[in-house]
Amino acid sequence: MTSGTSQLLLGGVVMVGACVQWLTGMGFALVAVPALVLLLGPFQGVALANCAAGAISAVGLVGGWRRVRLTAMVPLVVASACAVPAGTWVAAQLPRPVLLVGMGLLVTLAVLLVMRGLRVSALTGPKGAVAAGAAGGFMNASAGLGGPPLSLYAMNADWTVHEFVPNAQFYGIVVNAFSIAANGVPQLGAAGWAVAVAAAVLGAVVGKVLAACVPESRARQLVLLLALAGGLSTLAKGVGVL
Numbered sequence: 052m053t054s055g056t057s058q059l060l061l062g063g064v065v066m067v068g069a070c071v072q073w074l075t076g077m078g079f080a081l082v083a084v085p086a087l088v089l090l091l092g093p094f095q096g097v098a099l100a101n102c103a104a105g106a107i108s109a110v111g112l113v114g115g116w117r118r119v120r121l122t123a124m125v126p127l128v129v130a131s132a133c134a135v136p137a138g139t140w141v142a143a144q145l146p147r148p149v150l151l152v153g154m155g156l157l158v159t160l161a162v163l164l165v166m167r168g169l170r171v172s173a174l175t176g177p178k179g180a181v182a183a184g185a186a187g188g189f190m191n192a193s194a195g196l197g198g199p200p201l202s203l204y205a206m207n208a209d210w211t212v213h214e215f216v217p218n219a220q221f222y223g224i225v226v227n228a229f230s231i232a233a234n235g236v237p238q239l240g241a242a243g244w245a246v247a248v249a250a251a252v253l254g255a256v257v258g259k260v261l262a263a264c265v266p267e268s269r270a271r272q273l274v275l276l277l278a279l280a281g282g283l284s285t286l287a288k289g290v291g292v293l
Contacts (some may be wrong), residue, residue, distance in 0.1 A: 062250035069254025079104040084195040085285040093150045098237040100195035105227030108220040115217035126180040128225040131188030138192030139233040155286025161199035162279045197226045
């Protein structure tokens with residue numbers, strides 16, 4: 052694969068991820084991580100996902116920070132921060148094929164659980180927030196996938212979409228900041244960063260336009276289907292190189 056082709060693919064993945072995050076409040080990592088891992092490798096792919104998802108969440112929260120439920124979010128973000136080092140350590144110890152298989156399984160399982168709207172009594176109240184936050188921090192640092200545990204917690208807490216989006220963006224800022232501190236930033240080079248930033252901006256613009264005309268349920272279904280396809284492809288890639 053030529054460098055130009057790689058950068059074109061990188062830009063396309065980041066653009067799609069940014070677009071779906073603006074449509075649904077989260078989803079960049081679910082959609083983009085499998086492809087980024089295949090393009091850049093597990094470590095660089097997760098690091099870029101952490102940077103992009105955190106930046107998009109920060110921009111998205113500008114107009115909705117007053118709706119953040121700090122009393123509910125404090126145990127989530129504290130638990131996630133405590134679990135980030137463990138996720139970073141585990142990812143550093145695993146061989147690349149094993150990490151690919153693990154990421155593929157995590158994405159696939161997370162998507163299926165969210166699609167089924169799993170209800171678990173343990174994911175309610177302060178203890179549920181701590182459990183979801185710890186799982187999210189570990190998964191975000193190791194695989195760039197901190198969103199699904201928060202989605203499951205929000206479902207079990209009966210949050211509306213209006214409540215979920217700003218709180219998910221706040222969570223995305225904090226957990227990705229800790230993950231970046233633990234994992235570092237990806238080594239993309241000047242051209243790679245220029246492509247990634249331009250693609251993220253373009254994806255955000257497209258996502259904002261589509262958000263006004265695409266029903267939320269359709270957008271959510273599309274995100275989950277794309278994520279499921281990505282998870283299965285990463286799993287297949289990992290199994291193929293074992």
